[in-house]
Amino acid sequence: MFPPLPNPTVKPTPAQFGEQDLIRRSASNVAPPARQLTPVAKLIDTSKCIGCKACQAACLEWNDLREKVGFNSGVLDNPLDLTPASLTVMRFSEWINPETQNLEWLIRKDGCMHCADPGCLKACPAPGAIVQYSNGIVDFDHDRCIGCGYCIKGCPFNIPRISQVDHKAYKCTLCSDRVAVGQGPACAKACPTQAIVFGTKEEMKQHAEGRIKDLKSRGFKNAGLYDPPGVGGTHVMYVLHHADKPEIYANLARDPRISPIVELWKGVTKYAGLAAMGGFAAFGFLHYLISGPNKVSEEDEKKAEQLTGSDVS
């Protein structure tokens, strides 16, 4: 068992990281930070999850969010999808294992994966609206968000949601405010089975190793860690009993990466576009300098007068 998160002190604590620890800032550059924070991670063990949704409740409570009363759509997923208020949802999948013919109930807590190479940040046009700290947390700064929805196009996991109330994008913050004062995310704190644990990324990988060994000893020979390299690894990782088939967990991406279309859009298009527009303008400017204006001559006017009969009238 991973040691539970200690209860917080009641004394006010200064934030342990902030602006000075940014390694990426959307649509702008940051100076490399003077120090490197220890990378943190949340580990979600799908094999220990009982689907109680305590994490969902804790998330709403800590972030002071209210999900509107929904409807029962006949499945346990509630709400059915992530929303601007529900930054995490449990996704329930019923899967018949073809080897054992057992019905397996796979429950995956969905939410932002805090990619090391965040597609949302790459796509964002608003300077500073999305930031990445050197501990791996990817956070949205709502004061700077313009609500364009580019982060949705950039994200390989379909996570950000735009609020129809304030037109800003919302997603899991990995409780950056709690982590900054030495606490863990609210969901991890609330999880009754330690299916969600939080610590440094190294600790989480080690803990996962023990869990995977245990699962393998129980017959889950494909148990493994989900830390997809296509996005540089993530700071929210899963222990999956069937790591060879991530898609059975409510379509978890097998090999997530920033879409090549987004790379094209935010890469060569941006620079080639500016160059093309600049090139056309420069051509016009040079052409004018060299050849001067194209003026109508006296003779042209005379010809027109002859043609229209004005010269005789």
Added chain:
Amino acid sequence: MTAYDVERGDAIHPGKPVTVDRYTGGARINHWITATSLVLLALSGLALFHPSLFFLTGLFGGGQWTRTIHPWIGVVLFFSFTGLFIRFWRANLWKAEDGTWLARLKDVLTGHEERLPEVGKYNAGQKAVFWGMSLLILILIASGFVIWDQYFAAYSTIDQKRIAVLIHAIAAVTIICVWIVHVYAAIWVRGTISAMTRGRVTGGWAWRHHRKWLRELVGGKERRS
């Protein structure tokens, strides 16, 4: 001869110099609504296109306002341009001399007008701008709706939105280049701008640049008289 290059309102006023009515009041108002929309769209779009141009959002009241207003201006442009299209499409149909004119683009740029064929109300360059704008505006409005998340987010998949946003960006860059050509040509070829401001050009301008159109106008006048 068929004078299908002559548009409604085109007329010659003999005198010294000769003046020629080229655009009606309606066409000019229509043009300037389109022009204003296009410039505002370019500014607000460029603000979100490259981080170094994000400051342009200040012109629209900040990022949120820029994001809100851009698609609405696009709708205005679409309807306004549709008006221009209906007015101008006939005179912009491609003719035999347009190929010759385009093949001698070097003579156009070096000012050897005498080596160019006589052209009607629009030359091949103007026609290329017209059809380029028409096609690009169609592409922009269609791709724009796909990425207008505030109202239409539910009607397309994220993959479709990614393709749409890329197409929208490329089409926007292209239309800005076409716009630069259009504006530069109007500045470079003296006597052109008055066509869209006062609606008139001089006879000499028409003789020099659109002789076939001028001849058609004179011919029509003779037939009428």
